[in-house]
Amino acid sequence: MKAQRKIDVYALTWRLPIILWQLLFFVGPVVFMIVISFFVVKNYRMTEAFEFVNWERMLTRGYFWDSYWYTLFIASLSATIAMIVAFPASWALAFRASETQRRWAVFLLIIPFFTSYLVRTFSWYVILAESGVLNAILGYVGLGPFKMLNTHFGTIIGYLTLTLPLAVILQTITMANIDKTLIEAARNLGCKPLATIWRVVLPLSKTGFIVAALFCFILAFGDFVAPFYLGGSQEPTLPILILDTTKSGQQWPRAAVVAIMMMATLFTIAFTAIVLAYRKPKGTNA
Amino acid sequence: MTAPLVTFQNVQKWFGDFVAVRDMTLDIHEGEFLAIMGSSGCGKTTTLRMLAGLETPTAGEIRIGGRLMNDVKPHDRDTPLVWQSLALFPYLTARENVEFGLKMRGVSPNERKTRALDWLDRMQISEFAERNVATLSGGQKQRVALARSLVMEPQMLLLDEPLSALDANLVIRMQGVLIQLQKELGITFVYVTHSQSEAFAMADRVVIMSQGDIAQIGAPKDIYRAPANRFVAEFVGRNNILSGKVTDIGAKGVEISAQQGTFVAANPNRPLSAGQSVSFTVSADLVSLSTEEPKTKNKAQATLISEEFIGSIVTVFLEGAAGQDYKVQMQERALAALDLVPGRDVWLSWDIENANILESDL
Numbered sequence: 001m002k003a004q005r006k007i008d009v010y011a012l013t014w015r016l017p018i019i020l021w022q023l024l025f026f027v028g029p030v031v032f033m034i035v036i037s038f039f040v041v042k043n044y045r046m047t048e049a050f051e052f053v054n055w056e057r058m059l060t061r062g063y064f065w066d067s068y069w070y071t072l073f074i075a076s077l078s079a080t081i082a083m084i085v086a087f088p089a090s091w092a093l094a095f096r097a098s099e100t101q102r103r104w105a106v107f108l109l110i111i112p113f114f115t116s117y118l119v120r121t122f123s124w125y126v127i128l129a130e131s132g133v134l135n136a137i138l139g140y141v142g143l144g145p146f147k148m149l150n151t152h153f154g155t156i157i158g159y160l161t162l163t164l165p166l167a168v169i170l171q172t173i174t175m176a177n178i179d180k181t182l183i184e185a186a187r188n189l190g191c192k193p194l195a196t197i198w199r200v201v202l203p204l205s206k207t208g209f210i211v212a213a214l215f216c217f218i219l220a221f222g223d224f225v226a227p228f229y230l231g232g233s234q235e236p237t238l239p240i241l242i243l244d245t246t247k248s249g250q251q252w253p254r255a256a257v258v259a260i261m262m263m264a265t266l267f268t269i270a271f272t273a274i275v276l277a278y279r280k281p282k283g284t285n286a
Numbered sequence: 287m288t289a290p291l292v293t294f295q296n297v298q299k300w301f302g303d304f305v306a307v308r309d310m311t312l313d314i315h316e317g318e319f320l321a322i323m324g325s326s327g328c329g330k331t332t333t334l335r336m337l338a339g340l341e342t343p344t345a346g347e348i349r350i351g352g353r354l355m356n357d358v359k360p361h362d363r364d365t366p367l368v369w370q371s372l373a374l375f376p377y378l379t380a381r382e383n384v385e386f387g388l389k390m391r392g393v394s395p396n397e398r399k400t401r402a403l404d405w406l407d408r409m410q411i412s413e414f415a416e417r418n419v420a421t422l423s424g425g426q427k428q429r430v431a432l433a434r435s436l437v438m439e440p441q442m443l444l445l446d447e448p449l450s451a452l453d454a455n456l457v458i459r460m461q462g463v464l465i466q467l468q469k470e471l472g473i474t475f476v477y478v479t480h481s482q483s484e485a486f487a488m489a490d491r492v493v494i495m496s497q498g499d500i501a502q503i504g505a506p507k508d509i510y511r512a513p514a515n516r517f518v519a520e521f522v523g524r525n526n527i528l529s530g531k532v533t534d535i536g537a538k539g540v541e542i543s544a545q546q547g548t549f550v551a552a553n554p555n556r557p558l559s560a561g562q563s564v565s566f567t568v569s570a571d572l573v574s575l576s577t578e579e580p581k582t583k584n585k586a587q588a589t590l591i592s593e594e595f596i597g598s599i600v601t602v603f604l605e606g607a608a609g610q611d612y613k614v615q616m617q618e619r620a621l622a623a624l625d626l627v628p629g630r631d632v633w634l635s636w637d638i639e640n641a642n643i644l645e646s647d648l
Binding site: 179181182184185186187188189190191192193195199200203204206280281282283284 | 338340359360361365366367369371373375376377378379380386387390391416417418420421434435438
């Protein structure tokens, strides 16, 4: 018994920092946020209270729900595009590239993360502006100029800057671990090369792909930079709404309501995705 | 004899500088059980993969039913393969696995369900039809893999060491299943293995491969009793190999003078001339041991080195004149009756017809 206790103390000592960290910087703020969502603001000053007025104000307003559904939609769209655009590259890296090529590719895909996302976003200005690189090139073939900054397109480009390298890395690692014999077995049973993607590769990559899509969604859903700088807040996403709310009349409690709604949405979606990702194939529990 | 189902004509397969199959010419007949046997890297699996279209020959021609197959894609062939790893789809049930090939061929859902269930029933695993394959035992998975290939009703079934993952008892059981299936269906089985016991127990003909070449083709018994060359003699069974020069060719046999003595071997199917160097083999189980000098012509004296006891049969290892190794297989009780101790000299003897002159010395 004594030995047992000793080990517990030892283990606890090492666990303590992470537990404290989580309590201080995650659980604490969340609780605090929930509490202040019931506070009220009088004369631009936040006062302690327990009133539902902020919840009522936010959740009955059209602009909140417009923003909510728009954020949900554009984050899902961006995650879908990221997964589709990433796929051919990941497929080639997983099945056509050599082990060495794959290692280099993963390394190169990590490099974008060396630079601040904000810097990478601003570099798009040069490319997407009306007198920018892309429009200049399109101009040569008699197209455009197109308005690309301050549009939904700009927002999506921003999101992809953040998520695409990650999508390629996660997809590649997932597919590189597939037993190639299963693809050959499918070919051997009459499956055409392209059809092996649906019949073999995707079913075997389910867990990795759902996790990759989830990451793309979460990053886009909570991102402030892309919709603000490239999307020009045309239609405010929830992170922009939070900023606007805090700025206009010190409405921290109302911003807290938006943030809690975001957290709840993310929790629900992440939980559902993980359940789907790790769901056992049918016939396992028979 | 009718035209062969499969012909390999001077087929070569290179992977960069590595030659997997050097120059293969081989006929596979309709309805035969052919085993391709050899150690790893000998080219046996590459040969099978070329039949399935998973590898393209570097040179030469492969024909199936007369049709040139070199560039026919795997999915356009009728050559289902039973994989060493079984390669069952882990996200599907046993029935869905069996239905896979039929689905690819566009067979209607009802028909493919009926046909899949028929085969699962035939393989005696219908009760597991709706179970995920990951939950099945090794033997059950094996049967699903067989059903998945055979439900396609192919002319030829390819098998790549399908029994290597099973334990010894199950291997014997599955061998019985395979032999019976092949007889009932009357289709060609091409069975790749490194296991001599599997190949010899099931196949009508065995192809022995070594470093990309065919070392010998023949019925198991012929290969066992009359290996064509030194490689086969050493690879298959337990053979004593002796070398010498031909001194006399008579009606009773060929007289060979070796360092270990003068021996008489059975007349081979090829012409020999006096003075020619030859080697001959005697199977370990065809050599007799005695403590007294035998009266026969073929005899040698040797010293007992060790015994390998694996049940009722014992292999005795001996060393004779000129450092020659001998192996003798005999009943354990027969050996016990001789009352031998290591280091003691004994006599070996064998009959003329059991001394087989090799076709080539390689």
